[in-house]
Amino acid sequence: MAVSDLLLETQGLHFCFGKRPILHDIGLQVPPGSIYGFLGPNGAGKSTTMRLLLGLLRPAAGTVQLFGHDLARHQVALLSRVGALIENPSLYGHLTGRENVEATRRLRGLPAHRTTEVLALVGLSNSGGRLVKEYSLGMRQRLGLALALLPDPDLLLLDEPTNGLDPNGIMEMRGLLLRLRQEHGKTILLSSHLISEIEKVATHVGVIQQGRLVFQGSLAALQHRQADQTWLVLDTASADTCRNLLPQLLSGALLTGPGTLRLPFSTPDQVATLAQALVAAGQPIYGLRQEQPSLEDTFLQLTETSTAL
Amino acid sequence: MKTLTTPPPPHWATLPAAPGALTQLRRCLAADYGKLYRTPALWLALAGGALPVLLNFCIFYFKGEYLVKPGQNPWPHYVTMSWQTASAFLLPLFVVLLTGLLAAIEHQAVGWKHVHALPVGRGAVYVSKLLILLQLTLLAQMLYAGLLLAAGGVLGWLRPELGFRAGSIALGPVGLMLGHTFLATLGLLGIQYVAALWWRSFVVPLALGIGGIVTGLTLLRWEHVDVIPYAAPARVLHALSGKAVLTVDPAVSLAEWYSLAWFGGAVLLGYALLRFRQSE
Structure with missing residues (x-):
C-alpha cells in the first residue's frame, strides 16, 4: 500500500x-x-x-x-x-x-x-x-x-x-x-x-x-487466516479402529473422543478420498465436516501470542 | 522525450487552514462563557462583591453612632473600614474559591481530553480561562465598590443622623483604590490558577490558598512581607487613609510590584506546564 x-x-x-x-x-x-x-x-x-x-x-x-x-x-x-x-x-x-x-x-x-x-x-x-x-x-x-x-x-x-x-x-x-x-x-x-x-x-x-x-x-485477510486453520472432523463408531485401518490418511489425526477424529483440512479431494476409504474399510460415517475457528478464536489466538508485525 | 510526472495528491490530502490565534481565543472565550451558565462561579462573583458591603452596612446600621463622631463626614471612615475587611481576607478567599470553581468545570467533565482534541491551541484554551477569571474578579471588585457607595446612600436615608447625606465622597480615590486592590490580587490569582489547573482535586488548591492567606496575614509585620502575594491585598491598604477626607496614594507599592511579578511568573509557568503536560 x-x-x-x-x-x-x-x-x-x-x-x-x-x-x-x-x-x-x-x-x-x-x-x-x-x-x-x-x-x-x-x-x-x-x-x-x-x-x-x-x-x-x-x-x-x-x-x-x-x-x-x-x-x-x-x-x-x-x-x-x-x-x-x-x-x-x-x-x-x-x-x-x-x-x-x-x-x-x-x-x-x-x-x-x-x-x-x-x-x-x-x-x-x-x-x-x-x-x-x-x-x-x-x-x-x-x-x-x-x-x-x-x-x-x-x-x-x-x-x-x-x-x-x-x-x-x-x-x-x-x-x-x-x-x-x-x-x-x-x-x-x-x-x-x-x-x-x-x-x-x-x-x-x-x-x-x-x-x-x-x-x-x-477483514478478508483476517478471514483468510482462519481458512488456513480449518480442521476436518470425523464422527464414526470407533476412532481408534479407523486410525489403525487407514494409517496413511489418518496418521496426523487427533483423537478428540471415542468416536471422533480431528485432522488438518487441506483440499476438498482429501474429504472425498477419506470418505471413500472409510466406506471401503466398512467404517460408518456419522459425520464428516469442516470446522473453522471463529473470528473470536482467531482474535484470542492473536492476542495470546506476542509476535509483533 | 517522456517527462516524469508525480500523480496529484488525493483530494483529502489538502491541508486545511488553521484558525488564527485571535480567532482561536475568541472561540474559546465564547465556549467558556457558555460553560459558566448554571455554575456557582457567576453567583460567587456577585456574592464576593456584595457580602463585605452587607456586613459593613449592618455594622453601620446597627452600631453607626459608635463609629461616627457627630458632625464628621462618615464616608471616609465607612469606606476605609469596609475596604479593610474586604481586601485583607474576603477578597483573597474569593479568588481562591473562584479559581477552583472555574478549573473544576473542566476537571469534573474530564473535559481536557476533549478540549485539547479540538482545533484550538493549548495557549488559547489557557488564556481564555485566565481572561474569564480576571473578568470575574474585576466584576466582583467593581460590584463591591459600586454597592459600597450605594449602601452608604441607603444608610443616609435609613440613618440620617449618621450624616451620610450631608457628607460626600470623591469617586477618584475609590477608583484608584480599586486599581491598587486589583493589582495586589493578581499575584495570588496567578498562583491559584496554575494550582487549580494542575491538581484535579479541589482540595489541594483550596488548602494552598487558605495556607497562603493565613501565612500572609500572620506575617504582616515581617519586613519582607511584600514578597508574599497572599499578603498584598492587605498591604495595599496602607495607600488608603480616611480621617476627614478619603485619600489614596497613587504610587504603586512594592507589594503590588511583587504581585505583578508573581502573576507573570505563575502564568508563564502554568502555560509551560499545560503545553508539555500529557492530557489525561
Whole structure:
C-alpha cells in the first residue's frame, strides 16, 4: 500500500509512561473510506494509541500522519477535520445536551444549525433540553458521538463507542457508522475489545496486544487466516479402529473422543478420498465436516501470542 | 522525450487552514462563557462583591453612632473600614474559591481530553480561562465598590443622623483604590490558577490558598512581607487613609510590584506546564 494512499498512518510509534514502555513500534495504516477496527484486550494500548493520534500524548518516538501531513506540525489545522470520542465522553453535567453541543460548536467555530443536525442524527432532538447529569449512560454515549460528528469530519476516531449502549443502541450505532462510510465516504477508526462488534462493520482490522500490533490488514485477510486453520472432523463408531485401518490418511489425526477424529483440512479431494476409504474399510460415517475457528478464536489466538508485525 | 510526472495528491490530502490565534481565543472565550451558565462561579462573583458591603452596612446600621463622631463626614471612615475587611481576607478567599470553581468545570467533565482534541491551541484554551477569571474578579471588585457607595446612600436615608447625606465622597480615590486592590490580587490569582489547573482535586488548591492567606496575614509585620502575594491585598491598604477626607496614594507599592511579578511568573509557568503536560 503506497504511503500517499493512506489517510491515517503511524510510523514507529513508541510511547512510555515514565520509564514503563506502553507502545512498541506501532505502524497503523488506515486507508481512506475504510472502517478500521482497532482490536485488543483491555489494557493492550488502544486508548493510548487513540490519544497519540489526537496529539493528546506525545510519542517517545515515531510520527503520526493524518491526511498525509505530520500531526505534530499541523495539529490545529488537521484536528479541524477529525471528530473523536475517547473512552467516556467529556460532558458538562450542569449544562443541557444542546448546551454541551453548543460549547463544542463555538470552540470549532461552526454554524449554529449543526447543533440541531447532530442532535437529530444521534436521536437526541427531544432530550436536548435536559441536563446531562440526568442522562442515562447510553444517552451520554450518543451525545459524545454527536460532539464527534459536529464538524462533519473526514476522519472519526471512536474509542469503544458502544460502551453503555443497549442492544438496540448498538445496532443503531452500527447502522450509523455504515451509513457514514457508505453514503458520506467517511473514514472511521473504531476501537473495541469485542471482535463480534468489529466484524459486523469493519473493512480493515488491526489487532494490538501488549502494546504491539500483531495483525493488520483487511477483514478478508483476517478471514483468510482462519481458512488456513480449518480442521476436518470425523464422527464414526470407533476412532481408534479407523486410525489403525487407514494409517496413511489418518496418521496426523487427533483423537478428540471415542468416536471422533480431528485432522488438518487441506483440499476438498482429501474429504472425498477419506470418505471413500472409510466406506471401503466398512467404517460408518456419522459425520464428516469442516470446522473453522471463529473470528473470536482467531482474535484470542492473536492476542495470546506476542509476535509483533 | 517522456517527462516524469508525480500523480496529484488525493483530494483529502489538502491541508486545511488553521484558525488564527485571535480567532482561536475568541472561540474559546465564547465556549467558556457558555460553560459558566448554571455554575456557582457567576453567583460567587456577585456574592464576593456584595457580602463585605452587607456586613459593613449592618455594622453601620446597627452600631453607626459608635463609629461616627457627630458632625464628621462618615464616608471616609465607612469606606476605609469596609475596604479593610474586604481586601485583607474576603477578597483573597474569593479568588481562591473562584479559581477552583472555574478549573473544576473542566476537571469534573474530564473535559481536557476533549478540549485539547479540538482545533484550538493549548495557549488559547489557557488564556481564555485566565481572561474569564480576571473578568470575574474585576466584576466582583467593581460590584463591591459600586454597592459600597450605594449602601452608604441607603444608610443616609435609613440613618440620617449618621450624616451620610450631608457628607460626600470623591469617586477618584475609590477608583484608584480599586486599581491598587486589583493589582495586589493578581499575584495570588496567578498562583491559584496554575494550582487549580494542575491538581484535579479541589482540595489541594483550596488548602494552598487558605495556607497562603493565613501565612500572609500572620506575617504582616515581617519586613519582607511584600514578597508574599497572599499578603498584598492587605498591604495595599496602607495607600488608603480616611480621617476627614478619603485619600489614596497613587504610587504603586512594592507589594503590588511583587504581585505583578508573581502573576507573570505563575502564568508563564502554568502555560509551560499545560503545553508539555500529557492530557489525561
